[in-house]
Amino acid sequence: MTTPRLHVIHGDDPHGPAADLAEFVRPLPHNIQAEQHTLGALMLDPTALPEVRGLLDGTEFYRPAHGVIWSAIVALAGRGAPVEPVTVAAAIDPRDLAALGGAPYLHTLISQVPTATNATYYAQLVRDLAYARRVVASGTRLLQLGYASTGDSDTDLRGAVVAELAAVTASQSQGWPDSTPLSATPELPPFPVWAFPDWLGEYTAGLAEVTQTPPDLAGSLALAVLGVAAGGKVWVRATTWTEPTNLFTLVVLPPGNRKSEVYKHMTAPIKAAEAMLIEQARPRIAEAAVARKVAEANVEKTEKAATTTQDPTQRAVAMDEATAARLDLEDTPIPAEPCLFSDDATVEVLTTRVAEQGGRFAILSPEGEIFSIAAGRYSGAPNLAILKSGHAGEEMRIDRMGRPSERIAAATITLGICTQPGVLARLGETPQFGEQGLLGRLLYSVPASLLGFRNERPEPVPEHIHDTYNGNVQALILSLAALDKPATLHFAPDTQAAILDLAREHEIRLRPGTGDLAHMTDWAGKYVGAVVRIAALLHLAEHIRDGWDRAITLATFQNARLIGEYFTLHAQAAYDAIGADPAVNDARAVAEWIERTRATRFTARDLMRSGLKSRFKKAADTEPALRVLETHGWIRRLPSPPNTRSRPAAPAYEAHPELANVP
Numbered sequence: 001m002t003t004p005r006l007h008v009i010h011g012d013d014p015h016g017p018a019a020d021l022a023e024f025v026r027p028l029p030h031n032i033q034a035e036q037h038t039l040g041a042l043m044l045d046p047t048a049l050p051e052v053r054g055l056l057d058g059t060e061f062y063r064p065a066h067g068v069i070w071s072a073i074v075a076l077a078g079r080g081a082p083v084e085p086v087t088v089a090a091a092i093d094p095r096d097l098a099a100l101g102g103a104p105y106l107h108t109l110i111s112q113v114p115t116a117t118n119a120t121y122y123a124q125l126v127r128d129l130a131y132a133r134r135v136v137a138s139g140t141r142l143l144q145l146g147y148a149s150t151g152d153s154d155t156d157l158r159g160a161v162v163a164e165l166a167a168v169t170a171s172q173s174q175g176w177p178d179s180t181p182l183s184a185t186p187e188l189p190p191f192p193v194w195a196f197p198d199w200l201g202e203y204t205a206g207l208a209e210v211t212q213t214p215p216d217l218a219g220s221l222a223l224a225v226l227g228v229a230a231g232g233k234v235w236v237r238a239t240t241w242t243e244p245t246n247l248f249t250l251v252v253l254p255p256g257n258r259k260s261e262v263y264k265h266m267t268a269p270i271k272a273a274e275a276m277l278i279e280q281a282r283p284r285i286a287e288a289a290v291a292r293k294v295a296e297a298n299v300e301k302t303e304k305a306a307t308t309t310q311d312p313t314q315r316a317v318a319m320d321e322a323t324a325a326r327l328d329l330e331d332t333p334i335p336a337e338p339c340l341f342s343d344d345a346t347v348e349v350l351t352t353r354v355a356e357q358g359g360r361f362a363i364l365s366p367e368g369e370i371f372s373i374a375a376g377r378y379s380g381a382p383n384l385a386i387l388k389s390g391h392a393g394e395e396m397r398i399d400r401m402g403r404p405s406e407r408i409a410a411a412t413i414t415l416g417i418c419t420q421p422g423v424l425a426r427l428g429e430t431p432q433f434g435e436q437g438l439l440g441r442l443l444y445s446v447p448a449s450l451l452g453f454r455n456e457r458p459e460p461v462p463e464h465i466h467d468t469y470n471g472n473v474q475a476l477i478l479s480l481a482a483l484d485k486p487a488t489l490h491f492a493p494d495t496q497a498a499i500l501d502l503a504r505e506h507e508i509r510l511r512p513g514t515g516d517l518a519h520m521t522d523w524a525g526k527y528v529g530a531v532v533r534i535a536a537l538l539h540l541a542e543h544i545r546d547g548w549d550r551a552i553t554l555a556t557f558q559n560a561r562l563i564g565e566y567f568t569l570h571a572q573a574a575y576d577a578i579g580a581d582p583a584v585n586d587a588r589a590v591a592e593w594i595e596r597t598r599a600t601r602f603t604a605r606d607l608m609r610s611g612l613k614s615r616f617k618k619a620a621d622t623e624p625a626l627r628v629l630e631t632h633g634w635i636r637r638l639p640s641p642p643n644t645r646s647r648p649a650a651p652a653y654e655a656h657p658e659l660a661n662v663p
Helices: 017-022 032-044 046-053 064-079 085-091 094-100 103-111 116-148 157-169 198-211 215-230 259-308 312-330 347-356 369-374 385-392 421-429 431-435 463-481 493-508 518-524 527-542 554-578 582-597 604-609 619-631
Strands: 234-237 242-244 248-252 360-365 396-400 403-408 412-419 443-445 487-491 601-603 635-637 652-655
Touching: 032 046, 032 064, 032 103, 032 116, 046 064, 046 116, 064 085, 064 094, 064 103, 085 103, 116 157, 198 215, 198 259, 198 463, 215 248, 215 259, 215 360, 215 412, 215 443, 215 463, 215 527, 234 527, 242 527, 248 421, 248 554, 259 312, 259 360, 259 463, 347 360, 347 385, 347 396, 347 403, 360 369, 369 412, 369 421, 385 396, 385 412, 421 431, 421 554, 443 554, 463 527, 487 493, 487 527, 493 527, 493 554, 518 554, 527 554, 582 619, 601 604, 604 619, 619 635
Parallel strands: 234 487, 248 412, 248 443, 360 412
Antiparallel strands: 234 242, 396 403, 601 652, 635 652
């Protein structure tokens, strides 16, 4: 068979470039043995054909006879017929069969294959060499274009060159599956304000309309407002465990979304109730202050007597009186002025506030300063103890040098925070937030901003809806504050069965490899408890003055499930932004490196030799990230060459043309 050769360019100058090119004419790139091994392996093991067809379409074979054999194999496999030398020979036109060497040549192909497992490796080799031939042909055509140019303005040489380069650099998507984004988060739903009791849902929707903000902001803050009222005062019994009723909510919105305006209106009844509690507490605080002053004077008098008395008998009596006076002083504290929430506090101040306020406090803020403070802005080291214990309602014992010890029987903290997207993305930069479980305690809301789509003439909130909201929140806060001891809510029997159903259904979503929440089990593991808490808050909002004496109904729990699923979808988006899953975070870094370098093929060592060396300390560290990219269809592992060495070659990967920015 005649070996194809490069087209030789002739010129008038016998010593010019054309003469030099003639000395370097060589066969086009090809590997007959690789083509033979590919076809022979397919006849030995037809199950490899689907994978090989992802690499080849038959035009890549250098020897035309091999293209004929390929077409016969594909046709037979398509009909479900055996792919053997006898059937393949029968499927080929007799004249073509004679031209390629007859049926014995097909048996020769099989006899030359050491093992059918390397079919994809040889197919990849055939494909690469076919592309190399395209490059050579394009180079030849570019030379011809250059020599054929006469400088005539009518000849679009530049356009012809661009077209030729576009043809040779066009992306080759054959064999690639449909790639999926590294984020599997679907389009995020709006906050289901209809799941609220009417008075709360109407005000939430009305405030969102008048401020032209997403209802997610007012909706999430409404839950935090209910948590301010109930936290520390009401607990809820699920099936076999008990939950407090405080929540950590986090809304993510860019600047300019009128967050402060929403916070001002949503927290107004809390401030009004707080003022009433302060007024109610004034006589009690004044009385305690007087009693404390009397006790201090008594301590001073008895201690002076004990130190000045010389008679042993009298000194003993004075010592007993001084000790009793000191104990009486310790038992005469001055109650702190009622304070329900703050918009900013250091960790130390927050801890003291929780202790002073009977174990309950809240941070409600349109900014995310609490996270930078917890990360160690002032202390230099992250301190999350009060937030972790405050979410779970745990006992706390705080001892500090130079300060009195603090004891909190059950710390309950409510967070209602709004922050900017950049702050959310940086939460993952403090490893302790993930390692110690703070990220898993937040109920995330990541709504779309309305900037650019706001109505300049929104409908105002009807006065009766505004007044009802303020009155009901104040009544709820004051009625629960009057409880002498915490109340425990219970679920109706059919609702308890619904909790078990939710727990069973949700558990499947946590399974490694198949669960859609398997990468964020720190958050998902607390999901059922969060739904139980939300159900308790909705119940209290429905029965403002006597909710602790009623069972939580199935309808209320179903509404809580709606809100819980909303938070689940938004948590997936938030974790995607945070990069809380290290493998996904690393996969993004590798994807960015591929885009930046336009690497079409690479190994793990290539990543380590690049700017990713600080991220991956050893080649094995790249495996989770590469596995994520591979499962999402952005890279694929190249077939390993036949092992002719004792130590196998490092795996190599090919990048999806779209990711490598192939023009």
